[in-house]
Amino acid sequence: MTDLFTVTAPLVVHYPDNTLRLMTEVFPHPDGILCFEPYWFETGPAAAHVITGRLQGEGPWKVGRTVIRLLSCSDTDLAMQWNAWQQYLAAPQAASAPYHEVEAIKVFARKLGADI
Helix, strand or coil: CCCCCCCCCCEEEECCCCCEEEEEEEEEEECEEECCCCCHHHHHHHHHHECCEEEEEEEEEHHHHHHHHCCCCCCCCHHHHHHHHHHHHHCCHHHHHHHHHHHHHHHHHHHHHCCC
Protein backbone atom coordinates (compact mmCIF):
# COMPACT_ATOMS: atom_id res chain seq x y z
CA MET A 1 0.00 0.00 0.00
CA THR A 2 1.30 3.43 -0.91
CA ASP A 3 1.28 5.67 2.14
CA LEU A 4 -0.37 8.97 1.21
CA PHE A 5 1.67 10.76 3.87
CA THR A 6 5.00 9.84 2.24
CA VAL A 7 4.14 10.62 -1.40
CA THR A 8 6.40 13.33 -2.80
CA ALA A 9 4.67 13.70 -6.18
CA PRO A 10 2.14 16.51 -6.64
CA LEU A 11 -1.36 15.61 -5.47
CA VAL A 12 -4.83 16.76 -6.47
CA VAL A 13 -7.91 16.76 -4.27
CA HIS A 14 -11.10 16.05 -6.24
CA TYR A 15 -14.15 17.06 -4.20
CA PRO A 16 -17.65 15.61 -4.79
CA ASP A 17 -18.79 18.92 -6.36
CA ASN A 18 -16.00 18.49 -8.99
CA THR A 19 -13.80 21.18 -7.42
CA LEU A 20 -10.11 20.37 -7.87
CA ARG A 21 -7.38 21.68 -5.57
CA LEU A 22 -3.64 21.28 -5.68
CA MET A 23 -2.20 19.88 -2.46
CA THR A 24 1.36 20.60 -1.33
CA GLU A 25 1.32 19.03 2.15
CA VAL A 26 -0.85 16.35 3.75
CA PHE A 27 -1.13 15.17 7.36
CA PRO A 28 -3.29 12.77 9.36
CA HIS A 29 -6.05 14.53 11.29
CA PRO A 30 -8.50 13.15 13.89
CA ASP A 31 -11.38 13.78 11.46
CA GLY A 32 -9.58 12.50 8.32
CA ILE A 33 -6.70 14.40 6.72
CA LEU A 34 -5.39 17.95 6.71
CA CYS A 35 -3.97 19.33 3.48
CA PHE A 36 -2.32 22.60 2.47
CA GLU A 37 -2.61 24.43 -0.83
CA PRO A 38 0.36 26.26 -2.38
CA TYR A 39 1.31 29.55 -0.69
CA TRP A 40 -0.17 28.35 2.60
CA PHE A 41 2.24 30.46 4.64
CA GLU A 42 1.13 33.72 3.02
CA THR A 43 -2.54 32.70 2.89
CA GLY A 44 -2.73 31.22 6.40
CA PRO A 45 -5.44 28.85 7.64
CA ALA A 46 -7.66 29.59 4.61
CA ALA A 47 -5.21 27.51 2.55
CA ALA A 48 -5.59 24.52 4.87
CA HIS A 49 -8.44 22.06 4.49
CA VAL A 50 -9.63 19.19 6.66
CA ILE A 51 -11.14 16.43 4.56
CA THR A 52 -13.44 14.38 6.76
CA GLY A 53 -13.61 10.61 6.52
CA ARG A 54 -11.56 7.45 6.71
CA LEU A 55 -8.51 7.24 4.43
CA GLN A 56 -8.85 4.33 1.98
CA GLY A 57 -6.92 3.06 -1.02
CA GLU A 58 -3.42 2.80 -2.35
CA GLY A 59 -3.51 5.65 -4.83
CA PRO A 60 -5.79 7.10 -5.78
CA TRP A 61 -6.98 7.46 -2.22
CA LYS A 62 -10.45 8.19 -0.94
CA VAL A 63 -11.36 10.17 2.18
CA GLY A 64 -15.09 10.24 2.68
CA ARG A 65 -16.49 11.18 -0.74
CA THR A 66 -13.32 13.03 -1.76
CA VAL A 67 -10.67 11.49 -4.04
CA ILE A 68 -6.95 12.28 -3.82
CA ARG A 69 -4.78 11.38 -6.78
CA LEU A 70 -1.50 12.23 -8.44
CA LEU A 71 -1.39 15.32 -10.63
CA SER A 72 -1.52 14.23 -14.27
CA CYS A 73 -0.50 15.90 -17.52
CA SER A 74 -4.20 16.24 -18.41
CA ASP A 75 -4.63 18.63 -15.45
CA THR A 76 -3.36 21.57 -17.49
CA ASP A 77 -4.37 24.42 -15.17
CA LEU A 78 -3.27 22.57 -12.04
CA ALA A 79 0.00 21.54 -13.70
CA MET A 80 0.67 25.20 -14.50
CA GLN A 81 -0.10 26.09 -10.87
CA TRP A 82 2.32 23.38 -9.71
CA ASN A 83 5.01 24.70 -12.04
CA ALA A 84 4.51 28.25 -10.73
CA TRP A 85 4.68 26.91 -7.16
CA GLN A 86 7.95 25.10 -7.86
CA GLN A 87 9.42 28.24 -9.45
CA TYR A 88 8.36 30.26 -6.42
CA LEU A 89 10.01 27.76 -4.06
CA ALA A 90 13.26 28.03 -6.03
CA ALA A 91 13.22 31.85 -6.02
CA PRO A 92 14.87 34.05 -3.36
CA GLN A 93 11.55 35.38 -1.98
CA ALA A 94 10.65 31.89 -0.69
CA ALA A 95 13.71 31.95 1.59
CA SER A 96 11.84 34.07 4.14
CA ALA A 97 8.92 31.59 4.31
CA PRO A 98 9.17 28.22 6.10
CA TYR A 99 8.35 26.09 3.04
CA HIS A 100 11.66 24.22 3.29
CA GLU A 101 11.60 23.85 7.09
CA VAL A 102 10.01 20.51 7.98
CA GLU A 103 9.51 21.35 11.65
CA ALA A 104 7.89 24.73 10.89
CA ILE A 105 5.46 22.99 8.53
CA LYS A 106 4.61 20.48 11.25
CA VAL A 107 4.07 23.26 13.82
CA PHE A 108 1.54 24.95 11.52
CA ALA A 109 -0.17 21.60 10.88
CA ARG A 110 -0.34 20.83 14.61
CA LYS A 111 -1.96 24.23 15.26
CA LEU A 112 -4.68 23.13 12.84
CA GLY A 113 -5.18 19.81 14.60
CA ALA A 114 -2.92 17.42 12.67
CA ASP A 115 -1.94 14.17 14.40
CA ILE A 116 1.81 14.50 13.99
